[in-house]
Amino acid sequence: MLSSRVKVFIVTAYARWHAFILRCRGVQVGKGTNIVGCPRIKISKGASIIIGADVCLNSNLYLAPLITHAVGLYACRNGAQIVLKDHCGISGALLLCKSRISVGEYTFIGPGTVINDSEGHTFSKEYGWATPGEKPGRPISIGDKCFIAGGCTILSGVTIGDRCLISAGTVLKCDVPAGHMASGNPAVITPLPKILGGPGRKKIATTSTSE
Numbered sequence: 001m002l003s004s005r006v007k008v009f010i011v012t013a014y015a016r017w018h019a020f021i022l023r024c025r026g027v028q029v030g031k032g033t034n035i036v037g038c039p040r041i042k043i044s045k046g047a048s049i050i051i052g053a054d055v056c057l058n059s060n061l062y063l064a065p066l067i068t069h070a071v072g073l074y075a076c077r078n079g080a081q082i083v084l085k086d087h088c089g090i091s092g093a094l095l096l097c098k099s100r101i102s103v104g105e106y107t108f109i110g111p112g113t114v115i116n117d118s119e120g121h122t123f124s125k126e127y128g129w130a131t132p133g134e135k136p137g138r139p140i141s142i143g144d145k146c147f148i149a150g151g152c153t154i155l156s157g158v159t160i161g162d163r164c165l166i167s168a169g170t171v172l173k174c175d176v177p178a179g180h181m182a183s184g185n186p187a188v189i190t191p192l193p194k195i196l197g198g199p200g201r202k203k204i205a206t207t208s209t210s211e
Contacts, residue, residue: 027051027073030086036060039071046078047097052086052105059092066111066150067092076138085144093148099137104162105144109138110150115140117156143178145197163197 018035026043030053037059041051051057059070072094075082082095083102092111097100098118103109138157142148148161149152149168160166161178171185179198181190192198 022051031057033057035064036063037070039073041072042074042076044078044080045074047075047080049073049075049082051084052088054087056089057092061092064091064111069094072096077132080137088179097137099156100139101142102140103142104144104146106144107148108144109148110152110168113148113151113152113154115142115154119156163192165192 015035017093019029019033022029022035022039022041025041026048026049027041028048030051032054033051034054034056036057039057039059041049056065056175057071058067061067069092073082073092074095075097077098080097081100082097083100084090085103085105088103088105089108091109093109093113093115096114096116096118098130099119101115117137117140120136121129122135123129127201140154140158142160143162143164145162146166147162148154148166151169152166153171154160154166154171155171158172158175158200160176161180163179164174164176165181166172167181167183169185170182170187172182172187174187174189176182176189179192181192181198182188183190191200194200
């Protein structure tokens with residue numbers, strides 16, 4: 001049996017190795033970032049991925065039973081930018097970026113969540129949904145100290161304020177004010193209690209299904 005010190009050494013060595021590989025592929029990786037398992041990375045010409053300090057990317061299917069696939073960071077268009085700010089954490093989620101996706105400090109994103117700023121395929125009478133090309137993406141901004149649970153879908157143009165909670169399985173295509181919770185499909189927005197950083201109001205704040 002390996003001692004705890006040996007296990008820590010092995011995990012740390014692997015994390016540093018994965019960070020080195022990301023840097024070799026053009027990713028900016030901050031000090032103290034912990035990369036568990038091997039994330040999937042794509043950077044198109046002219047795109048960028050910036051990972052801050054003390055960020056955790058967890059792609060290890062054995063350490064966390066809810067993780068079904070590796071973290072995916074895809075900056076897929078010239079000028080696209082993914083920014084993961086200091087101290088945030090992502091486990092088994094996919095970020096698909098054609099404009100800009102920003103994740104705030106101390107924000108955590110759960111397994112199976114998809115954050116996609118692309119508008120997807122365009123429609124024409126000639127080709128239907130197989131029309132060549134796609135609409136340009138709209139930026140997604142996620143604030144500080146948020147928790148995005150597993151299995152969520154966050155769509156193009158969404159802004160999430162600080163200290164927000166996005167419940168598991170939520171499909172989000174509307175903005176969420178700071179200190180609020182989004183849940184369901186379509187998402188219903190309700191204020192969080194003061195103990196969780198919300199305003200503490202009891203009534204429903206907004207419900208939106210706008211694009």
